[in-house]
Amino acid sequence: MTDPFFIDDLDADQGAHSPRPGGIAARARAAAGGPRYLDGLNPEQREAIEAMDGPVLVLAGAGTGKTRVLTTKIAHLIAQGRARAHEILAVTFTNKAAREMKERVALLAGPVAEGMPWLGTFHAISTKILRRHAELVGLKSSFTILDTDDQIRLMKQVLQAENIDDKRWPARALAFQIDAWKNRGLDPAHVPAGEAGAFANGKGGQLYALYQERLKILNAADFGDLLLECLRLFKENPDVLAQYQSRFRYMLVDEYQDTNIVQYLWLRLLAQGRHNVCCVGDDDQSIYGWRGAEVDNILRFEADFPGAKVIRLERNYRSTGHILAVAASLIAHNEGRLGKTLFTDGELGAKPTVAGVWDSEEEARSVGEEIEQLQRKGHALDEVAILVRASFQMREFEERFITLGLPYRVIGGPRFYERAEIRDALAYLRCAAQPADDLAFERIFNLPKRGLGDATLQLLHDCARRQRIPLMQAAAAMVETEELKPKQRQTLRGLLSDFSRWSSLIDSKPQGELAEMILEESGYTDLWRKDRTAEAAGRLENLKELVRSMEEFPDLGAFLEHISLVMEAAGVDGGPRVSIMTLHAAKGLEFETVFLPGWEEGLFPHQRSLDESGRAGLEEERRLAYVGVTRAKRRAKIYFATNRRIHGLWQTTIPSRFLDELPADHVEVVEAASGAAYGGYAQSRFANMDTYGSSYATPGWQRARRRAEESKHEAQGRGQQGKTYQQNRRGPLQIEGELIAKSSTASGFVKGARVFHQKFGNGTVAGVDGNKLTVDFDKAGRKLVLESFVQAG
DNA sequence: TGTGGCCGAGTTTTT
DNA sequence: CTCGGCCACA
Numbered sequence: 001m002t003d004p005f006f007i008d009d010l011d012a013d014q015g016a017h018s019p020r021p022g023g024i025a026a027r028a029r030a031a032a033g034g035p036r037y038l039d040g041l042n043p044e045q046r047e048a049i050e051a052m053d054g055p056v057l058v059l060a061g062a063g064t065g066k067t068r069v070l071t072t073k074i075a076h077l078i079a080q081g082r083a084r085a086h087e088i089l090a091v092t093f094t095n096k097a098a099r100e101m102k103e104r105v106a107l108l109a110g111p112v113a114e115g116m117p118w119l120g121t122f123h124a125i126s127t128k129i130l131r132r133h134a135e136l137v138g139l140k141s142s143f144t145i146l147d148t149d150d151q152i153r154l155m156k157q158v159l160q161a162e163n164i165d166d167k168r169w170p171a172r173a174l175a176f177q178i179d180a181w182k183n184r185g186l187d188p189a190h191v192p193a194g195e196a197g198a199f200a201n202g203k204g205g206q207l208y209a210l211y212q213e214r215l216k217i218l219n220a221a222d223f224g225d226l227l228l229e230c231l232r233l234f235k236e237n238p239d240v241l242a243q244y245q246s247r248f249r250y251m252l253v254d255e256y257q258d259t260n261i262v263q264y265l266w267l268r269l270l271a272q273g274r275h276n277v278c279c280v281g282d283d284d285q286s287i288y289g290w291r292g293a294e295v296d297n298i299l300r301f302e303a304d305f306p307g308a309k310v311i312r313l314e315r316n317y318r319s320t321g322h323i324l325a326v327a328a329s330l331i332a333h334n335e336g337r338l339g340k341t342l343f344t345d346g347e348l349g350a351k352p353t354v355a356g357v358w359d360s361e362e363e364a365r366s367v368g369e370e371i372e373q374l375q376r377k378g379h380a381l382d383e384v385a386i387l388v389r390a391s392f393q394m395r396e397f398e399e400r401f402i403t404l405g406l407p408y409r410v411i412g413g414p415r416f417y418e419r420a421e422i423r424d425a426l427a428y429l430r431c432a433a434q435p436a437d438d439l440a441f442e443r444i445f446n447l448p449k450r451g452l453g454d455a456t457l458q459l460l461h462d463c464a465r466r467q468r469i470p471l472m473q474a475a476a477a478m479v480e481t482e483e484l485k486p487k488q489r490q491t492l493r494g495l496l497s498d499f500s501r502w503s504s505l506i507d508s509k510p511q512g513e514l515a516e517m518i519l520e521e522s523g524y525t526d527l528w529r530k531d532r533t534a535e536a537a538g539r540l541e542n543l544k545e546l547v548r549s550m551e552e553f554p555d556l557g558a559f560l561e562h563i564s565l566v567m568e569a570a571g572v573d574g575g576p577r578v579s580i581m582t583l584h585a586a587k588g589l590e591f592e593t594v595f596l597p598g599w600e601e602g603l604f605p606h607q608r609s610l611d612e613s614g615r616a617g618l619e620e621e622r623r624l625a626y627v628g629v630t631r632a633k634r635r636a637k638i639y640f641a642t643n644r645r646i647h648g649l650w651q652t653t654i655p656s657r658f659l660d661e662l663p664a665d666h667v668e669v670v671e672a673a674s675g676a677a678y679g680g681y682a683q684s685r686f687a688n689m690d691t692y693g694s695s696y697a698t699p700g701w702q703r704a705r706r707r708a709e710e711s712k713h714e715a716q717g718r719g720q721q722g723k724t725y726q727q728n729r730r731g732p733l734q735i736e737g738e739l740i741a742k743s744s745t746a747s748g749f750v751k752g753a754r755v756f757h758q759k760f761g762n763g764t765v766a767g768v769d770g771n772k773l774t775v776d777f778d779k780a781g782r783k784l785v786l787e788s789f790v791q792a793g
Numbered sequence: 794t795g796t797g798g799c800c801g802a803g804t805t806t807t808t
Numbered sequence: 809c810t811c812g813g814c815c816a817c818a
Contacts, residue, residue, distance in 0.1 A: 094807060123808045147808085223808045258807095291806065390804050412806080453794075565808065584805050606804055624805080647803065648809030796818085803810090 037075055037108055041068075048278075048311045049073045052082055052250070055271070055305035056278040057298070061342045062327070062630035063318030063590065066280055070252055071101055073278065074116070075108035083249040085112065089270070090119040092254045095566045097588070098124070101254070118248065122263050123223060124565055126230040129244065130221070136237055137229045142434060142557065144220040145564035149423070150439040151175045151222045158211050161465060162203070169200045178208050182224025183292035185231060185262040188212060217468060219436045227262045234269050245273025256281030256301075260292040268304065277305065283338050284331050285627050287584060289613070289620050299338060316342040318590055320349025322666045323636050327629040329663040334619045342630075351668040352629065352636035354659060359643040359650075360393070360598075364400040366672040367595050370637065371406060371578060373673070374593060381407060382576035383592035387583045387628050389604040393597065394580050401578065411581035417563055421528065421539040425546055426563060428518050432502040433556050436470035445471075448527040450495070456488050472496065498522065511556040515547050583624045586631050594632035597639040599625075599656035602646075625658045639672070755792060 038046060048058045048069050060066035074090060077083050092098045098120045105116060118125060127145065134141040146154065155171040155178075177199060181191050188209040196205030215221060221229060234241040248270060253259070256279035259267070271277040279301060286295040302308045316324055324342045331337070357363045371384055386397055394410060401408045416422060424447060430440035446452040464474035478484055479493045502518050509517070519525045525543065528536045553559040579591070598604055605621035613620070629636055640655045749755060753765045755775060763777035 121808065145808090226808075288806080290804085392803085449794075451794090582805060603804090608804060620805095645809080794818100797816095799815085800813090802812095 035076070035079055037072055037079075041065075041072070042315055044311055044313050044315070045069050045072075048280075048313065049076050051278075051309050051311065052077065052080075052276065054275055055301075055308040057256070057301045057305075057308055057310045058278065058280040058313060059310065059338060059340055060280055060282055060313040061316060061340050062282065062285060062627070063316045064313035064342070065317060066254075066282075066313065067101065067104065069313070070254060070280055071104040071108055073252065074101075074105050074119075077250050078109050078112050085109075085115060086117050087247060087249040088116065088118060089125070089248040089251040090116065090254075091122055091125060091252070091267075092119075093121060093258050095121055095124070097121075097254060121565070122259075122266070123226045126226045126266070127561070127565065130226065130230050130233065133233055133237070133240055136240070137233050138216050139221065139229075140219050142219065144218070144430060144434050144437050144440075145226070145561070146215075146220050146222045146439065147564065148175070148223075150220075151179075153439055153442070154214060154218075155211060157461070158207060158214060159200075162207065162210070164200050164203070164207075174199055174204065174207060177204065178211060179222075179224050180292060181208065182222075182228045183260040183262055185228065185265045187228065187232065217436070218438050218470060219434065220439075224262075227266055231262060231266050231269070234266075241269060242273070245270055249274055249276060251277040253277070253279040254281075257283050257286035257295055257298045258288050258293045259297050260294055261297075264294065264297045264304075271305070275305075282340075283336075284334070284340070284623055285587060287587065287620060287624050287627060289616065290609075295336065299336065312340050314340050314342055316344045318633055319344065319630060320347055320634055322348050322351045323629060323632050323634075325666040326352045326636070326662050327626055329666070330622065330629065330658060330661050331626040333661050334622055336616075336619060349634055351666055352632070352638060352662075353668045353670045354599075354638045354640070354662070355670050355672045356655070357639055357641050357672045359641050360396050360645065362672060363597050363639050363641050364396040366639070367397065367597065367637075368400045368404050368406060369673040370595070372404065375406075379592065380576050381578050383633075384595070385579040385581065385586065385589070385591040385593070385631065386595040386597065387581060387586045387631065389583060389598055389606060389624070391582055393603075397580055397597075407575060407577040408580055409577040411579055412585040416542070416545075419539075419542060421542055422546055424524060425515070425519055425543055426560070428522060428524065429515060429556065430560060431472070431499055432514075432518060433506060433560060435472045435499065435503065438464070438471045441471050444522070444524075445495075448523045450491050450523075452488055452491055452495075456484065456492070459483060472499070506556055510551070511553065511559055512547050512551040514556065515550055519543065519547075583628050587627050590631055590633055592633050593635040593637070594628065595637045595639070596625075596628050597641075598644075599638050599640040599659055600644065600653040601656055602653060603644065604656055605658070622658065622661075749792070753792065 038049070041049065042065075045065055045068070048056065049072050052073075058066070058069060060069065070090070074088060077088060078085060090101065092101060102116060102119055105119070106114075120128075130137065130139070131141045131143070134143060152172050152175045155175045156166060159166055159169065159171050159174070177195075181195075186192075188205055191205050191208065193205075196202075196208070198204060200207065215225065234244070251267070251271060253267060258281070267277065279298070281298050283295055283298050286293060286298070289295060297304075302310060319327075319342075321344055324344055328341050355366065357366055367386060371381070374384065375381065386394075388394055388397075391412075398408065398410065400406075417426070424444060427437075427440035427443040430437045431444065434440075442457065445457060460471050460474050460478065463478055464471050467474065467477075469477075475492055476496055479489050479496065484492065498521060502514065502521075505514055505517075525540070528539050528543070531539075550556075550559050553562060601607075604625070605618055609617035609621050611617075638659070640653075640659065642653060643650055644653050645651070749765050749768060751765055751768060754762065755765055756762050763775040765774070766776045767774035
């Protein structure tokens with residue numbers, strides 16, 4: 001085989017049907033001279049790949065090989081000589097998706113695809129374009145990218161300068177509003193008067209303009225600007241636009257259902273050149289409406305791009321038959337959709353289960369027990385996931401798993417770059433690289449404490465605002481005057497001279513060494529060295545990790561850009577673990593077994609979604625449910641609890657309406673795995689047999705019904721069930737505590753030892769039982785934990 | 794400058 | 809209930 005694009009079955013997970021070697025299909029292809037990378041694609045996938053000219057919309061259902069189509073298409077375009085790697089624009093939403101696509105294209109097309117310079121997120125690609133033409137939009141090409149935090153702080157300054165009461169008109173709210181405007185492609189001049197006037201007695205639009213002005217002075221852009229300013233660049237400079245329109249012979253867009261208006265406008269402008277735009281997406285998986293995604297973009301595609309070809313991928317390679325049937329029936333309740341039905345030739349598999357539990361604690365207990373059963377049967381823990389609607393639901397599972405000693409990981413926790421020490425360190429680097437970065441300067445100006453307080457900052461601000469210059473420049477001016485007290489003046493002068501020294505080293509010193517030097521000389525590292533709290537060591541470790549990761553970049557600028565657009569948590573592995581995450585975070589992933597807890601009205605669908613967006617909100621929630629179910633390859637396990645604590649109060653809940661939408665023939669109603677099950681079917685719409693066919697006359701269902709009756713009576717007899725329950729609830733913990741306290745055997749820890757736990761913090765060992773410790777945590781109270789989860793404190 | 798207490802909010806999250 | 813932010817006070 002001389003074909004350079006030959007690959008092994010790269011894509012087993014997408015279930016490619018490899019044709020029998022020498023089979024008719026293979027021989028026909030050989031005769032036609034078709035390239036090997038097209039082997040094993042189904043006709044629709046192949047059609048999507050071979051449709052190269054003009055606009056194409058690929059409606060790719062969950063698990064239908066969407067990524068494979070995209071990556072193969074890129075390889076195909078290159079192999080067919082339609083375009084070279086740098087003439088293809090491929091856009092994704094997340095850095096993760098971009099990275100994966102890059103890897104897979106490299107595998108398929110090899111070195112020919114080297115680089116794919118225009119494969120990236122909307123933001124990364126826009127940034128790249130903006131830096132090249134920054135001066136045309138009033139920026140310098142070294143502009144800083146502000147994150148949400150910086151945005152809000154900048155907004156606070158703007159509001160303060162305008163004497164607007166931050167209490168009544170929170171900076172955060174206006175920052176969000178501006179972000180929303182930017183997502184809709186609206187600059188200050190184009191915000192509808194009604195909306196602009198809604199904030200701060202009609203000043204919203206004006207404040208937006210002032211905020212933009214400040215950004216330019218700081219030589220900064222926020223996330224929204226990256227797209228909006230790029231769009232403005234194109235609109236105001238037809239020559240620049242033409243240059244990119246002709247460069248991008250082919251454009252591919254992943255997750256098109258998640259695009260917002262500004263992204264759509266940006267794409268449409270570029271696509272007006274060669275018209276070869278291929279968008280891949282699934283309207284049924286649009287779950288980001290609340291942050292500006294426009295499902296309409298995908299629903300309207302054919303109107304927006306005349307002559308568009310629409311290809312549906314409906315053959316699912318991920319899930320078994322019953323799971324797909326459940327997903328299909330659920331999503332069929334949505335009205336605003338293009339319509340597609342997943343199917344599989346594979347086995348029916350096990351029916352998704354629905355189990356009712358008394359409360360969230362029993363829910364966690366049952367899930368834990370089921371996972372342990374799976375584990376005993378030899379199932380891998382990293383093929384198990386718990387997908388929740390809201391992150392507060394995670395805590396209960398975490399606590400249960402810690403008790404059980406079940407390894408788990410929470411996906412989507414606080415990110416590396418959001419941690420205080422990382423942000424502080426970055427602020428130092430930003431100041432050195434970009435002295436106009438006021439927000440960074442403000443952050444570290446008195447960190448570590450150096451006696452420069454709010455009063456000094458206020459003076460600097462006044463000066464900066466009066467002269468329309470950055471803070472550091474203002475500071476430089478003020479240390480030459482008598483306006484500051486001698487002590488502050490001296491300190492500030494020292495700080496400024498430190499920064500100018502560090503700045504001067506940027507081009508000569510490797511950025512890693514420079515960073516170490518800055519953190520050392522500024523006294524920042526010492527701040528944490530002196531800190532004797534348990535977290536300090538971890539923070540120092542994070543700082544080291546930061547310096548280490550810098551060394552992979554060509555220079556400080558490249559690193560800072562990466563950090564503002566990309567930086568993710570340094571993954572600490574260590575054996576297979578159960579994943580706990582939100583449904584949103586689960587999109588694009590798949591697991592053998594998926595637990596879907598919390599299917600109750602108010603939580604899922606979430607009340608707020610219904611209140612704020614009505615029918616559209618409900619449909620988005622339903623799509624979320626659909627995403628959840630379609631993550632499962634072989635087992636989907638749905639739960640609902642009858643009681644849940646909401647804002648500290650126990651409330652009786654009603655099973656989710658989505659349960660009523662599941663097809664009776666494909667669902668099994670089961671008892672929860674935990675022994676101490678209450679029925680909890682009282683008041684359940686789900687318990688209404690008439691909704692279902694006769695197939696619900698299963699033993700499990702009958703048991704469930706029986707218990708529903710019992711618990712109804714129980715509830716009546718008990719009166720205030722919420723209160724009674726609250727008392728019950730404290731029971732088990734106590735019992736566990738006592739049990740543990742009784743025995744004490746060999747362990748690395750002794751009673752009275754101080755320990756540190758990742759989740760609960762510091763505490764004192766109150767009892768030891770084998771590898772289990774009872775610990776009185778300073779903050780979290782008494783908990784039973786596994787020895788392996790704590791460190792000596 | 795640091796800390797305690799009070800008040801308010803409380804879904805999902807990328808870039 | 810629990811956390812975070814902000815203000816007032818030491």
